[in-house]
Amino acid sequence: MTSAVVIGGGVSGLVAAWRLALLGCAVEVFEATDDFGGAVCPQLLGGKVIDAGAEAMGIARPSGLELFSELGLSDVVVYPRRTDARIATPQGLQKLPPGVLGVPASTDDPLVAALLNEEEIQRARAERDVTITSEMSVDDVVGGRLGSAVVQKIVDPVVMGVHAAASDELEFTTLFPGMDSLIEQEGSLVGAAAKMRGGLGPSGSAVASLRGGMNQLTARLVEACVEVGVKLNVNTPVGGLERLENCWRINVDMVGVSHADTVVVAVPPTVAAKLLATSAPHLAEQVAALRTTSVKVVHLLVHSPELDLQPTGPGLLVRRDRMDVAAKALTHSNAKWAWWEDLLSPHEHVLRLSYGRSHQFASNVTDGLTDEELLAKAENDARNLLGVRKRFYVRASTVTAWPGSLAFAAPGHSKKVAHIAESVQAIPGISLLSSPLAGNGLAGVVAFAQAEVSRIASTHQGEVP
Numbered sequence: 342m343t344s345a346v347v348i349g350g351g352v353s354g355l356v357a358a359w360r361l362a363l364l365g366c367a368v369e370v371f372e373a374t375d376d377f378g379g380a381v382c383p384q385l386l387g388g389k390v391i392d393a394g395a396e397a398m399g400i401a402r403p404s405g406l407e408l409f410s411e412l413g414l415s416d417v418v419v420y421p422r423r424t425d426a427r428i429a430t431p432q433g434l435q436k437l438p439p440g441v442l443g444v445p446a447s448t449d450d451p452l453v454a455a456l457l458n459e460e461e462i463q464r465a466r467a468e469r470d471v472t473i474t475s476e477m478s479v480d481d482v483v484g485g486r487l488g489s490a491v492v493q494k495i496v497d498p499v500v501m502g503v504h505a506a507a508s509d510e511l512e513f514t515t516l517f518p519g520m521d522s523l524i525e526q527e528g529s530l531v532g533a534a535a536k537m538r539g540g541l542g543p544s545g546s547a548v549a550s551l552r553g554g555m556n557q558l559t560a561r562l563v564e565a566c567v568e569v570g571v572k573l574n575v576n577t578p579v580g581g582l583e584r585l586e587n588c589w590r591i592n593v594d595m596v597g598v599s600h601a602d603t604v605v606v607a608v609p610p611t612v613a614a615k616l617l618a619t620s621a622p623h624l625a626e627q628v629a630a631l632r633t634t635s636v637k638v639v640h641l642l643v644h645s646p647e648l649d650l651q652p653t654g655p656g657l658l659v660r661r662d663r664m665d666v667a668a669k670a671l672t673h674s675n676a677k678w679a680w681w682e683d684l685l686s687p688h689e690h691v692l693r694l695s696y697g698r699s700h701q702f703a704s705n706v707t708d709g710l711t712d713e714e715l716l717a718k719a720e721n722d723a724r725n726l727l728g729v730r731k732r733f734y735v736r737a738s739t740v741t742a743w744p745g746s747l748a749f750a751a752p753g754h755s756k757k758v759a760h761i762a763e764s765v766q767a768i769p770g771i772s773l774l775s776s777p778l779a780g781n782g783l784a785g786v787v788a789f790a791q792a793e794v795s796r797i798a799s800t801h802q803g804e805v806p
């Protein structure tokens with residue numbers, strides 16, 4: 342492997358480009374938009390830089406912190422200063438018990454007792470054995486083991502907040518990688534959740550970010566790519582891909598044609614399927630069958646003395662039966678990340694509300710709303726969730742739509758992913774990094790990009806100059 346073209350300059354594409362260049366490969370990146378980062382990008386809110394998309398990285402697996410360290414970012418790694426996230430229920434706010442994606446690490450925790458009635462707690466304590474298969478949903482496994490109340494009242498709001506779909510729509514083994522073997526080892530799901538949390542501390546603390554926001558990761562990756570000679574292009578959408586005898590021909594709008602012996606396709610599945618349609622129709626069909634879901638993020642910069650005491654900690658996840666609220670989650674950004682304090686005037690606060698639940702819940706989402714209508718809803722949701730009636734003035738706001746940008750890992754997803762991996766390996770000189778193949782989190786995306794670079798490098802051993 343001597344040359345590589347990376348299609349897509351999100352985090353997947355940038356990590357792959359950087360690693361390939363470190364191996365001595367000549368690398369060129371083509372990014373369709375006018376900036377790099379994809380879902381990890383900055384945006385202005387009243388003159389302040391915020392994360393328009395991803396704002397944190399999971400640290401349960403080591404890939405994220407390792408990448409920060411390799412990029413020389415360890416000094417600016419930050420952890421949430423408040424970890425007491427809440428669940429918004431019809432009765433009010435309750436603290437989220439420590440656990441893994443809502444699965445409690447103990448059924449004796451008073452925070453669990455505050456969310457369930459006595460019968461529901463007894464049912465959870467009498468955990469039943471359920472044999473896990475890859476076709477089972479989160480609801481099948483967690484509900485089967487601990488009772489449906491644990492799913493509805495604790496797990497579902499967390500799953501919905503992170504994945505924008507419900508527990509009965511999503512595959513257990515994809516959302517909880519490694520949990521099935523841990524259950525066998527520990528003898529129970531609750532024991533496995535306790536083990537998995539390990540030293541990660543209270544709920545909500547299993548993430549890290551960077552001072553100034555996750556967008557700093559993109560900025561540093563771009564610098565790192567430049568340092569190792571990666572040629573970076575923006576405003577260059579790739580429109581076609583063709584396999585020639587010994588290399589790939591890449592048709593780039595505005596630029597013309599490029600050739601490389603390796604191509605890394607790091608774009609969302611719908612785009613990847615179109616690019617692969619001619620050269621790899623079977624793979625294209627498999628990729629087209631990957632499902633995604635869409636979200637919208639609203640940021641509000643507000644002046645509100647009533648929020649100075651940070652009444653909801655770092656933020657909250659909204660239960661579906663909280664009918665007066667359309668948002669699925671709210672983050673009080675300056676309560677969560679201490680670095681905001683230097684940037685805000687007295688009584689100023691940054692609120693981030695996310696919208697979009699899978700199609701099943703189209704009735705309570707915001708699909709048809711204009712940005713103005715969504716902003717009005719967001720202001721109302723924020724007031725309802727935070728319990729602030731007076732002295733709440735919106736100084737600036739943004740709405741960002743993220744169409745088709747989250748993986749929708751329905752039962753059967755992991756089988757689809759395994760088949761796609763087989764198809765990719767059968768085609769010479771290609772890597773496919775569409776994020777649903779890696780899961781929804783940045784830590785997974787980073788680990789997957791790194792693993793793919795190792796795989797393609799190993800198939801070309803001895804050829805890297």
Ligand SMILES: Cc1cc2nc3c(=O)[nH]c(=O)nc-3n(C[C@H](O)[C@H](O)[C@H](O)COP(=O)(O)OP(=O)(O)OC[C@H]3O[C@@H](n4cnc5c(N)ncnc54)[C@H](O)[C@@H]3O)c2cc1C
Pocket residue numbers: 348349350351352353354371372373374377378379380381393394395396397398399577578579580607608609612636638743746747774775776780781782783784786
């Ligand atoms: C709103 C939101 C919030 C999130 N929050 C978190 C979080 O807090 N923590 C976390 O771990 N994860 C989070 N995620 C998930 C995480 O951000 C993504 O999994 C990750 O950024 C995906 O990276 P990627 O490079 O694979 O894809 P993308 O970021 O989608 O990048 C793909 C790139 O390809 C480009 N492209 C598309 N078509 C073409 C073409 N034809 N030619 C060239 N380029 C093209 C796009 O412009 C884009 O830059 C969030 C995602 C969203 C949408």
